[in-house]
Amino acid sequence: MSSATFLGMPPFPEAARSAVADSRARHNLHKATHTIRGKRDTVIDELGDDWQHLRAEGEAVKTHTLRHLDHYLEKLEESVQHAGGTVHWAADATEANAIVTRLVERTGESEVVKVKSMATQEIELNNALEAAGITAYETDLAELIVQLGEDLPSHILVPAIHLGRAQIREIFLDKMAEWGVPAPEGLTDDPRALAEAARVHLRELFLRAKVAVSGANFAVADTGTLVVLESEGNGRMCLTMPETLISVVGIEKIVPTWSDLEVFMQLLPRSSTGERMNPYTSSWTGVTPGDGPQDFHLVLLDNGRTDVLADTVGRQALRCIRCSACLNICPVYERTGGHAYGSVYPGPIGAILGPQLRGMSSEVDRALPYASTLCGACYDVCPVAIDIPEVLVHLREQVTSTDAPLGEKAMMAGAEAVFGSSMALDAVQRAAGVVRGAVPEHLPGLAGKWTDTRDVPDIPKGSFRSWWHEREEGR
Amino acid sequence: MRIALFITCVNDTLFPDTGRAVVRLLERLGHEVVFPSGQTCCGQMHYNTGYRRPAARLAVRFVQTFDGADAVVVPSASCAAMVRKHYPKLGRTGSRLSRRMADLGPRVYDLTEFLVDVLQVTDVGAYYPRKVVYHPTCHGLRFLGLGDRPYRLLRAVRGLELLELPGATECCGFGGTFAVKNDDVSAAMGFDKARHAVETGAEVLCAVDNSCLMHIGGTLSRQRSGMRIAHIAEILASTEKEYATL
Numbered sequence: 199m200s201s202a203t204f205l206g207m208p209p210f211p212e213a214a215r216s217a218v219a220d221s222r223a224r225h226n227l228h229k230a231t232h233t234i235r236g237k238r239d240t241v242i243d244e245l246g247d248d249w250q251h252l253r254a255e256g257e258a259v260k261t262h263t264l265r266h267l268d269h270y271l272e273k274l275e276e277s278v279q280h281a282g283g284t285v286h287w288a289a290d291a292t293e294a295n296a297i298v299t300r301l302v303e304r305t306g307e308s309e310v311v312k313v314k315s316m317a318t319q320e321i322e323l324n325n326a327l328e329a330a331g332i333t334a335y336e337t338d339l340a341e342l343i344v345q346l347g348e349d350l351p352s353h354i355l356v357p358a359i360h361l362g363r364a365q366i367r368e369i370f371l372d373k374m375a376e377w378g379v380p381a382p383e384g385l386t387d388d389p390r391a392l393a394e395a396a397r398v399h400l401r402e403l404f405l406r407a408k409v410a411v412s413g414a415n416f417a418v419a420d421t422g423t424l425v426v427l428e429s430e431g432n433g434r435m436c437l438t439m440p441e442t443l444i445s446v447v448g449i450e451k452i453v454p455t456w457s458d459l460e461v462f463m464q465l466l467p468r469s470s471t472g473e474r475m476n477p478y479t480s481s482w483t484g485v486t487p488g489d490g491p492q493d494f495h496l497v498l499l500d501n502g503r504t505d506v507l508a509d510t511v512g513r514q515a516l517r518c519i520r521c522s523a524c525l526n527i528c529p530v531y532e533r534t535g536g537h538a539y540g541s542v543y544p545g546p547i548g549a550i551l552g553p554q555l556r557g558m559s560s561e562v563d564r565a566l567p568y569a570s571t572l573c574g575a576c577y578d579v580c581p582v583a584i585d586i587p588e589v590l591v592h593l594r595e596q597v598t599s600t601d602a603p604l605g606e607k608a609m610m611a612g613a614e615a616v617f618g619s620s621m622a623l624d625a626v627q628r629a630a631g632v633v634r635g636a637v638p639e640h641l642p643g644l645a646g647k648w649t650d651t652r653d654v655p656d657i658p659k660g661s662f663r664s665w666w667h668e669r670e671e672g673r
Numbered sequence: 674m675r676i677a678l679f680i681t682c683v684n685d686t687l688f689p690d691t692g693r694a695v696v697r698l699l700e701r702l703g704h705e706v707v708f709p710s711g712q713t714c715c716g717q718m719h720y721n722t723g724y725r726r727p728a729a730r731l732a733v734r735f736v737q738t739f740d741g742a743d744a745v746v747v748p749s750a751s752c753a754a755m756v757r758k759h760y761p762k763l764g765r766t767g768s769r770l771s772r773r774m775a776d777l778g779p780r781v782y783d784l785t786e787f788l789v790d791v792l793q794v795t796d797v798g799a800y801y802p803r804k805v806v807y808h809p810t811c812h813g814l815r816f817l818g819l820g821d822r823p824y825r826l827l828r829a830v831r832g833l834e835l836l837e838l839p840g841a842t843e844c845c846g847f848g849g850t851f852a853v854k855n856d857d858v859s860a861a862m863g864f865d866k867a868r869h870a871v872e873t874g875a876e877v878l879c880a881v882d883n884s885c886l887m888h889i890g891g892t893l894s895r896q897r898s899g900m901r902i903a904h905i906a907e908i909l910a911s912t913e914k915e916y917a918t919l
């Protein structure tokens with residue numbers, strides 16, 4: 199058993215190169231993203247104009263909450279404590295991992311069951327627990343597949359989206375026994391057989407586990423209620439059966455009241471799985487005597503979020519409700535898959551959230567804002583109207599203002615000099631007209647990145663402007 | 674109507690035929706076209722790549738060049754979107770410059786918007802006896818919201834058979850400097866776009882932006898597909914008479 203990590207991945211262009219060449223993964227991904235896209239379109243089109251109203255409402259609630267985050271965080275803390283829970287504050291991943299490890303150790307247990315959670319993936323909690331001799335069992339089907347396969351998640355909602363069912367069958371046959379109940383002999387790759395194998399494998403864990411770790415989709419400040427949306431019911435097992443429940447939640451997950459939650463209960467399932475209503479929605483408020491976990495801890499995670507909040511353009515990324523619609527629609531994600539983004543947050547949201555959370559110092563984070571054509575499809579589908587292209591450009595400005603690649607900087611300066619005067623532009627156009635016949639099919643350097651796969655257009659004899667002036671003179 | 678033409682640096686340098694077509698078309702419709710000669714580039718490449726200051730300087734230049742115009746027509750949806758959507762963000766909030774930019778923005782039109790919304794024509798009297806597919810470029814589709822305007826213009830062209838392009842709304846993969854920064858992904862997207870177009874059996878792929886066409890066309894040509902690209906202006910400008918001389 200070992201846990202994978204995104205650390206040490208190459209920057210996007212390089213990682214994407216090998217991903218694009220992997221035709222099996224591309225085929226799986228094309229099929230999966232197009233299927234979810236289709237389902238989403240149907241349940242959104244049927245709402246007509248209501249959808250845009252809902253979307254505006256979702257955006258407004260999130261924007262308001264983020265503006266007054268300090269107030270709502272205090273409110274949430276108070277409500278959770280009042281309901282019998284304990285609240286912990288974690289400034290970063292190290293702190294959060296230490297808190298969770300300590301809490302588990304205090305119970306005397308050496309294993310936990312996990313509800314699918316992006317926050318705990320972000321802080322790589324499983325690796326930290328493992329280092330302390332605690333085994334974390336993922337119980338979401340797709341997370342389970344990724345964990346058993348010693349793989350990395352490649353999608354927010356469906357972390358194993360890059361795998362086909364034959365590959366999943368192999369993973370189950372090879373690995374389940376190492377972790378618990380083995381896969382049945384003669385397991386086929388029929389989706390129902392695979393789901394049944396996972397059910398049997400997980401059931402034993404649910405009955406045994408004394409501690410569960412979760413995240414939350416929403417935290418209602420008013421009442422201190424946490425909410426998890428899932429499709430399998432496995433999360434609910436973890437949330438109700440163990441004695442201790444530890445929830446790691448990003449500070450931006452707050453909504454003020456239950457009536458605000460209502461908006462998101464409509465936005466999220468339609469955007470995420472293309473369903474009108476979410477199958478399993480669990481909510482819990484502190485501790486209820488005699489019912490469910492009797493020891494509840496909320497770990498509120500910052501891990502870069504207050505830095506993002508300080509950026510007036512970039513902060514809209516914190517509105518994200520992790521629906522994955524932007525991944526599913528993204529033509530770049532569809533071809534590279536999630537691993538190329540080098541973090542648990544792939545796709546368009548990953549390209550703006552990851553670099554902001556981590557700071558833009560690594561090569562991976564400086565390449566991510568460029569992992570987009572700025573086609574705008576992500577902004578169109580985002581249920582909380584995050585203008586992802588705008589944030590991408592904003593982050594690109596941060597990259598170029600610190601240290602841009604020298605060649606590119608020189609090219610941009612050169613272009614500006616040419617465009618700074620119509621006479622300079624005219625001179626360059628005339629020069630191009632002179633060498634026009636001599637452009638080879640394959641160009642060196644940066645231009646070669648163009649001519650590797652595409653022809654260059656024929657350079658015309660004269661520019662438009664020279665034609666226009668001749669025409670004017672001839673009048 | 675006196676129309677100021679912003680040709681764009683890409684069209685000016687690489688696709689003068691598109692510019693000539695715009696002039697021919699607008700003059701045929703009875704309007705006067707002027708070409709403010711101080712014009713150069715809208716700054717889109719700088720802006721999109723993260724070079725905000727040079728983009729802002731080019732924006733100033735643009736505003737000075739076109740300030741008094743009644744209408745500025747641009748045969749490029751992405752450049753029109755740059756001026757209309759992004760210029761106001763380039764000046765300091767509340768500054769004179771950002772006010773001038775915000776004021777000019779609404780008078781800057783992509784060619785197809787200008788024809789349909791301002792001149793209120795869809796039948797421009799064109800003739801083009803070819804099978805054609807239209808690729809709605811991202812800036813035209815999502816940033817300007819061109820909607821069915823280009824389709825209405827194309828459907829009114831005599832002799833033209835408009836075929837449906839599968840996966841039409843998906844980006845072609847050009848994306849400015851994306852095409853070289855992430856060349857593998859860009860090529861994969863361009864390849865799929867070209868394949869979809871070729872499979873329709875069309876002879877010509879048209880769009881409202883020559884930069885996207887340069888990318889798709891470069892891919893089509895490398896594949897020796899035989900399919901041609903054309904800016905929509907060239908289709909709308911052609912008539913029986915001009916067509917005979919092509």
Ligand code: SF4
Binds near residue numbers: 517547580
């Ligand atoms: S950015 Fe928007 S579309 Fe993407 S995952 Fe977040 S909420 Fe969904």
